[in-house]
Structures are given as structure tokens and as C-alpha cells.
Amino acid sequence: MSPLDQPTATLPAGAAMRPAPAGRPGGPWLRTRRARATLWQALAVVAMIALLLWLAGNARENMAARNISFGFDFLGNVAGFDIPFHILPWSNTDTYAYALLVCLVNTLLCAAMSIVLASALGLLIALMRLSGNPLAAATARAVMEIVRNTPQLVQIFFIYIAVLQALPPPRASLAFGAGVFLNVRGLLLPAPTIDGRMALLGGLALFLAIAGWFGRQPGRITGVILGPVLIVAWAVAAGLSATWELPALKGFNFVGGLRIPPELLALWLGLSIYTAAFISEIIRAAILAIQHGQTEASLSLGLSRGQTMYLVVLPQALRILIPPLTSQYLNIIKSTTLGAAIAYPDILQIFGRTVLNQSGRALEVMVLLLGVFLSVNLLTSALMNRWNRKLMLQGR
Amino acid sequence: MTATLRALFGTPLNAVLTLVMLGLFWLAIPPFVEWAFAHATWDGLSRKACAPDGACWAFVRARFALFIYGRYPLEERWRVDVVLVTLAVLALGALFAPRGRGWCLGLLMTVLPIGGAVLLTGGVFGLAPVATGDWGGLMLNVVITFIAVLISLPIGVALAFGRQSELPVVRWFSITFIEVWRGSPLLAVLFMGLIMLPMFLPNGVTVDNLVRAVVVLSLFESAYMAETIRGGLQGIPKGQTEAALALGMHKGIAQALVVLPQAMRLAIPGIINIVVDLFKDTTLVSIVGLFDLMGVINQSLKDPNWLGLAMEGYTFAVVLFFFACLLISLAGQTLERRFGSASRNPRR
Numbered sequence: 001m002s003p004l005d006q007p008t009a010t011l012p013a014g015a016a017m018r019p020a021p022a023g024r025p026g027g028p029w030l031r032t033r034r035a036r037a038t039l040w041q042a043l044a045v046v047a048m049i050a051l052l053l054w055l056a057g058n059a060r061e062n063m064a065a066r067n068i069s070f071g072f073d074f075l076g077n078v079a080g081f082d083i084p085f086h087i088l089p090w091s092n093t094d095t096y097a098y099a100l101l102v103c104l105v106n107t108l109l110c111a112a113m114s115i116v117l118a119s120a121l122g123l124l125i126a127l128m129r130l131s132g133n134p135l136a137a138a139t140a141r142a143v144m145e146i147v148r149n150t151p152q153l154v155q156i157f158f159i160y161i162a163v164l165q166a167l168p169p170p171r172a173s174l175a176f177g178a179g180v181f182l183n184v185r186g187l188l189l190p191a192p193t194i195d196g197r198m199a200l201l202g203g204l205a206l207f208l209a210i211a212g213w214f215g216r217q218p219g220r221i222t223g224v225i226l227g228p229v230l231i232v233a234w235a236v237a238a239g240l241s242a243t244w245e246l247p248a249l250k251g252f253n254f255v256g257g258l259r260i261p262p263e264l265l266a267l268w269l270g271l272s273i274y275t276a277a278f279i280s281e282i283i284r285a286a287i288l289a290i291q292h293g294q295t296e297a298s299l300s301l302g303l304s305r306g307q308t309m310y311l312v313v314l315p316q317a318l319r320i321l322i323p324p325l326t327s328q329y330l331n332i333i334k335s336t337t338l339g340a341a342i343a344y345p346d347i348l349q350i351f352g353r354t355v356l357n358q359s360g361r362a363l364e365v366m367v368l369l370l371g372v373f374l375s376v377n378l379l380t381s382a383l384m385n386r387w388n389r390k391l392m393l394q395g396r
Numbered sequence: 397m398t399a400t401l402r403a404l405f406g407t408p409l410n411a412v413l414t415l416v417m418l419g420l421f422w423l424a425i426p427p428f429v430e431w432a433f434a435h436a437t438w439d440g441l442s443r444k445a446c447a448p449d450g451a452c453w454a455f456v457r458a459r460f461a462l463f464i465y466g467r468y469p470l471e472e473r474w475r476v477d478v479v480l481v482t483l484a485v486l487a488l489g490a491l492f493a494p495r496g497r498g499w500c501l502g503l504l505m506t507v508l509p510i511g512g513a514v515l516l517t518g519g520v521f522g523l524a525p526v527a528t529g530d531w532g533g534l535m536l537n538v539v540i541t542f543i544a545v546l547i548s549l550p551i552g553v554a555l556a557f558g559r560q561s562e563l564p565v566v567r568w569f570s571i572t573f574i575e576v577w578r579g580s581p582l583l584a585v586l587f588m589g590l591i592m593l594p595m596f597l598p599n600g601v602t603v604d605n606l607v608r609a610v611v612v613l614s615l616f617e618s619a620y621m622a623e624t625i626r627g628g629l630q631g632i633p634k635g636q637t638e639a640a641l642a643l644g645m646h647k648g649i650a651q652a653l654v655v656l657p658q659a660m661r662l663a664i665p666g667i668i669n670i671v672v673d674l675f676k677d678t679t680l681v682s683i684v685g686l687f688d689l690m691g692v693i694n695q696s697l698k699d700p701n702w703l704g705l706a707m708e709g710y711t712f713a714v715v716l717f718f719f720a721c722l723l724i725s726l727a728g729q730t731l732e733r734r735f736g737s738a739s740r741n742p743r744r
Contacts, residue, residue: 037562037563040563041563041564041565041566044565044566044569045565048569055596058595058596058597058598058599059595059596061598061599062594062595062596062599063595065599131410131413132403132410133403133404133410133413133414133417134400134403134404135404135413135414135417135418136413136414136417139417139420146714146718148721149672149676149717149718149721149722149725150676150713150714150717150718150721151676151677151679151690151717152676153679153680153682153683153690154679154690154710154713154714154717155714157690157694157706157710158706158710158711158713158714161697161706161710162706162707162709162710162711163707165706166704166706166707334579334580334581334582335581336581337581337582337583337584338583338680340583340683341583341683348581348583348584348587352584352587356591362591362592362595363592363595366587366588366591366592369584369588370576370580370584370585370588373579373580373581373584374576374579374580377578377579377580378575378579381579
């Protein structure tokens with residue numbers, strides 16, 4: 001019997017059918033909690049529907065007044081604008097729908113780059129704080145506190161305007177050797193050309209990494225570290241086998257090579273540094289949370305130091321680590337929208353600004369935007385929750 | 397002394413780390429001190445007065461009032477001062493006063509928002525009206541944060557209870573509300589509030605830009621508040637509710653008087669984190685056309701008299717925000733010590 005089925009007072013079953021005592025409003029059927037709950041909920045639903053209808057009515061009236069209709073058919077129209085930075089091929093004769101895909105890829109690229117760098121920096125700061133070296137620990141702590149206590153937007157503007165926009169023009173580029181140049185137009189890197197077989201191996205490594213992550217066993221970290229190890233190994237092999245095209249100064253600008261525009265660079269560094277400060281705390285807390293007794297017990301059972309780390313400490317630390325780490329990664333995905341502040345052509349900048357201004361389809365654009373972010377976020381968190389359950393303490 | 401030395405140079409790895417750190421310091425600190433202090437210019441009327449190789453703090457000094465008050469009319473700025481000082485005094489009172497802390501908190505949550513709104517907007521009691529478009533600078537960040545916390549806290553409590561409700565409609569409404577807001581980027585919803593709100597309101601009804609931003613921020617933060625408070629609620633043993641019910645309390649009263657106060661005490665650290673995040677996030681309103689500290693700094697950097705001083709402007713913003721956030725954190729720690737779950741107040 002669910003709590004909802006119980007009458008309010010502890011009366012025998014069927015008591016609810018008695019006439020209501022004087023002073024209590026409503027008929028006898030209102031005496032049960034279930035009936036009252038249903039009534040309240042029905043009222044709430046009616047109120048919500050009424051509110052929605054009112055909003056929709058207003059929207060319809062406003063749109064009619066401005067002579068615009070609702071529909072996604074405009075997505076098939078030719079966009080006609082330029083996207084200053086894109087990975088997928090883009091020309092201004094492509095459609096709005098394709099523009100959505102192009103800038104979604106831009107958003108995801110920046111998110112992926114930031115997740116990698118933020119994790120690495122976070123680990124570095126955490127290790128510095130745990131190193132036992134007072135100088136390193138204090139420096140890491142100071143950096144972390146400053147970064148955590150200043151707005152992300154200020155940091156991004158700082159990097160973009162105060163640092164990157166103040167760099168010299170291409171002709172006076174800062175040269176770091178090995179074909180790496182930094183100037184006001186961005187960071188220039190040698191561009192690798194990877195042959196087909198190597199690319200195929202890369203796809204395989206990525207597949208194994210994902211499979212390893214989702215196929216990981218509770219209490220084992222093999223599946224989790226397999227991915228990064230494989231990908232790093234592939235990157236080294238691919239880097240060695242690739243032919244590199246160096247950027248070269250021709251006239252007033254560089255030709256060839258790989259150019260990371262300053263907008264992407266600022267957003268990438270800004271997101272990574274900010275999130276790294278939070279990730280470092282998460283990693284530190286996870287490692288400190290594994291009591292020293294665990295290590296001692298494992299060593300006294302005759303396990304080696306490596307086995308202790310691999311079989312006892314890391315699996316437990318990972319269990320604590322993953323849920324907060326997931327929410328940091330989700331924050332990164334959401335924070336890529338800050339790119340709109342420095343005109344990085346992410347989905348908010350291109351869709352929320354350019355497309356919206358050009359087509360006037362405010363409602364549709366916003367539905368698309370929030371739809372994209374909600375689905376990316378809900379999907380990621382659902383997957384993480386689903387697979388996190390595997391790692392949780394059993395028997396709780 | 398030997399202990400310090402051992403900590404710094406005890407093992408080869410540690411020694412290398414120490415040397416690397418010292419090298420980094422040597423590379424970073426002297427140039428910074430030279431730029432920020434030794435070669436800096438503190439007085440001047442334009443960029444030309446500043447030394448080329450040092451910081452031009454004259455810029456920040458010349459614009460200081462703008463950074464704090466925005467375009468709030470010069471002769472009316474005392475009103476901002478009164479509101480901010482009252483806020484500070486009441487907050488200090490709520491934290492440290494030997495008695496009457498409850499009174500301070502009550503005033504902070506009722507009289508200050510209403511009185512402050514009247515004083516800042518003006519238009520009554522012979523006060524000159526000041527359009528919200530003229531509010532700006534750090535004062536705007538503080539005002540937005542304060543109002544948004546005030547609105548989002550009760551909504552968060554309601555949503556936290558709603559999420560645990562036995563009524564499916566209430567529960568699902570709360571879950572949907574929380575997850576949709578938590579899944580959306582703040583900047584995107586701020587855009588949405590700016591562009592979409594007029595569409596959904598009856599023709600001719602306009603809402604002030606600042607109000608739109610505050611409403612969006614409040615709803616956004618209330619979803620996060622709800623999750624933190626839910627954490628607090630889950631930390632209260634079921635026995636508390638059962639005991640209250642056994643004493644004959646009505647269910648709602650038991651939740652409000654027994655469970656919620658304890659849950660809020662547990663939730664204090666989380667709430668303080670949200671307030672710090674909210675304060676930092678108020679800078680996003682600069683992208684949707686309000687002139688908060690970030691907005692006025694960005695605008696000042698375009699002044700032809702002070703071109704190319706981004707480093708100074710943003711360094712100032714970093715310093716100001718750092719100390720403001722530190723202040724909020726310190727207040728939060730005090731709050732936690734006084735009222736938090738771990739408090740061992742001997743006077744109680």
C-alpha cells in the first residue's frame with residue numbers, strides 16, 4: 001500500500017467513506033490524501049497549461065503583428081555569410097542547416113580541446129599541491145585561488161584582448177622554433193599530413209578507448225587508462241611518421257601550416273585554466289580521500305607498490321573522481337558559449353547572433369540552441385550516470 | 397630551518413622541483429613588479445602621460461568612479477553609497493553582532509531590497525529618477541547578485557521540496573525545471589531572456605533590461621540552489637521527520653520547522669559557492685548590453701585617450717573580483733562557523 005492510498009487519519013479502511021465531520025470543507029471523497037493530491041495536481045496542471053497557452057497566444061499575436069510565421073523551413077535557405085573559422089568545409093552558398101552543423105563542430109572542437117588541457121593542467125596543479133614541496137604547493141594553491149575567484153569572462157577577455165591582441169603583427173612574429181609562431185593573427189603550427197593507414201589506426205585507437213571506457217569493470221582501471229595510453233601512443237607514432245608542413249612568412253602573412261585563430265586560442269586557454277583550478281581540487285580530494293590504511297593494508301597483504309596503486313588506490317579514487325569530473329566537463333561544454341563574447345564562431349555566436357539577426361527567426365533559433373545544448377548535456381550526464389553506477393560501491 | 401631545507405631539497409626530485417619553481421619565479425616576478433610598480437605611472441590625463449614600459453594606473457585612477465558606479469549621475473552617487481554601506485553594515489551585523497543577528501538578517505532580506513530599490517531608482521520622495529540603464533560598474537554586479545540570491549533562495553527551497561514530493565506532477569515539474577536550467581548555458585539563456593521575453597508578453601508590455609537579466613539569473617541560480625538544498629535535505633535523517641510527526645506536527649510544519657532549518661545549515665557551504673559563482677557570472681550581463689564592471693572596462697578601453705591599456709583594465713578587474721569573492725568566501729566561512737552543521741557554539 002503506497003502512502004498515497006492511506007486515509008489522512010489512522011482510521012480503519014473504509015473510514016474515508018464516512019460523512020465529513022462538521023467544519024471540514026468538501027465532500028467525503030476529499031478526505032483521502034490521494035483524492036486531495038489528485039485535485040491539487042489537476043489544478044497545477046490546469047494552471048500550467050493556462051500559462052503556456054497565454055504565452056503561446058502572446059507569441060502568436062506578436063509574430064502576426066510582425067508578419068512572421070513559425071517554422072523551421074528557413075533552415076533550407078542559403079546562409080550567405082562567412083564563418084571566419086571552420087573545420088568542416090564552408091562557403092557562403094551553404095544552407096543554415098549546414099551552418100548549424102559547422103558551428104556545432106566548432107563548439108565541440110573547443111570543448112574537446114579544453115577538456116584535454118583542463119584535465120592535464122588540473123592533474124599538474126593537484127600533483128604540485130600533493131608533492132610535499134612547500135614552494136610548489138604554495139604556488140599551485142595561489143594560482144588556483146586566483147583563478148577560482150575571478151570570473152571566467154574576465155580571464156577570457158584578459159587572454160584575448162590584453163595578451164593575444166597585443167601581440168606583434170605577422171612580420172614580427174614571436175618564433176618558438178620548429179615552425180611554431182605566435183602573432184596577432186593566432187598561433188601557427190606545423191601541419192602534419194597523415195597517411196591513410198595511420199588515420200585508420202587512429203580511428204581504431206579511438207574506438208578502443210571508448211570501448212575500454214564503457215566496458216570498464218568496477219574496481220579495475222585497465223579500461224579507463226587504456227584509452228589515453230593508446231591515443232598518446234598513436235599520436236607519437238603518427239607524429240613520427242607524418243610529413244610536416246611548416247608555416248612560412250610570405251609577404252605580410254604566413255602561408256601553410258596550421259593556424260589556431262586567437263579567438264579559439266583565448267577561449268581554449270580561458271576555459272582550460274578556469275576549469276583546471278576546479279579539477280585540481282577534485283583530483284586532490286579524491287586522492288586524499290583514499291585513506292592511508294588502504295595502502296598499508298594492501299602492502300601488508302604482500303601486494304607490490306605498483307599493484308597497490310593499480311588495484312587498490314586508483315580504482316577507489318576514480319569512483320570518487322568521476323561524478324564531479326563529469327559536471328566539470330559539462331560546464332566546459334556549456335561555457336564554450338562564452339566564445340560569443342570574443343566572436344569565436346561557436347553555435348551561440350553564429351546562430352544566436354548572425355542567423356538570428358539575418359533571418360529574424362528568434363523563436364526557432366532559440367529552440368534550436370537550447371535543444372542542442374540540452375541534448376548534449378542530458379546525453380552526457382545520462383551516459384555518465386549510467387556507467388557511474390557500475391563503479392559505485394556495491395551493496396549500498 | 398633544516399626541516400624546511402629537507403622539504404625543499406630532501407629528494408632529488410624535490411630539489412629539481414624547487415629549482416624549477418625558483419626559475420619560474422625569477423622569470424615572472426621581477427618583470428611583473430617592474431611593470432606594475434617600479435615603472436608604473438600613477439598620475440596623468442591620458443595615455444601619453446604614461447611611461448611606455450610600465451603600467452598606466454593613471455587610467456584606472458581616472459576611471460575609478462566609472463568602474464564603481466557606472467554612469468550613475470554624479471550628484472546622486474551618495475544613494476549608491478548609502479545602499480552599499482547599509483548592505484555591508486547589515487551583513488556584518490548578521491554575522492558578528494553579539495545580539496540582534498536575526499534582526500539584521502530580517503532587515504537585510506526585507507527592508508534593504510525595498511528601500512534600496514526605491515533609493516536607487518528614485519522618482520519618489522523628491523529623489524531624481526535614475527534609469528536602470530545608467531546603473532553600472534561594480535555596484536551593478538553587487539546589486540544583481542544580491543537580488544538574484546534573494547529571489548533564487550526561496551525558489552530553490554520550493555524546488556528542492558518539489559523534487560522530493562510524492563505528487564508526480566509537482567515532482568516532474570521540479571525535475572524538468574531544474575534539469576533544463578542546469579543543462580543550458582547561462583549566456584544562451586541571457587540572450588534568450590533579452591530577445592524572447594518581449595515575444596511572450598502581451599503587445600506593448602516592455603520589461604526593463606536589468607529586470608530581464610535579474611529574472612533570468614535568478615531562475616538559473618534557483619536550479620543550482622535547489623540541488624544544493626536537496627543535498628542538505630537528504631542529509632537529514634528520516635527520524636527527524638518521524639519524530640516531528642509523532643509529536644503531532646502537521647507534515648508541512650514539520651518540514652518547515654524541523655527539517656528545513658537543519659538542511660539549510662548543512663547546505664551553507666554549497667550556497668556560498670553558488671553565491672560566489674553567481675557574483676562571477678554577473679559579468680555575463682555585459683554581453684547582453686548592461687554596463688557592469690566588465691562592461692564599463694570594455695567600454696573604457698575604446699576611449700581614444702586611453703587606447704591599448706587592456707592589461708591595466710583587466711588586471712584591475714581581476715584584483716577587484718578576487719578580493720570581492722574572497723570577502724564572500726570569508727563571510728560564508730563565518731556563517732558556517734556560527735550556524736553551520738559543525739558549529740559548536742558554547743553560548744547555545
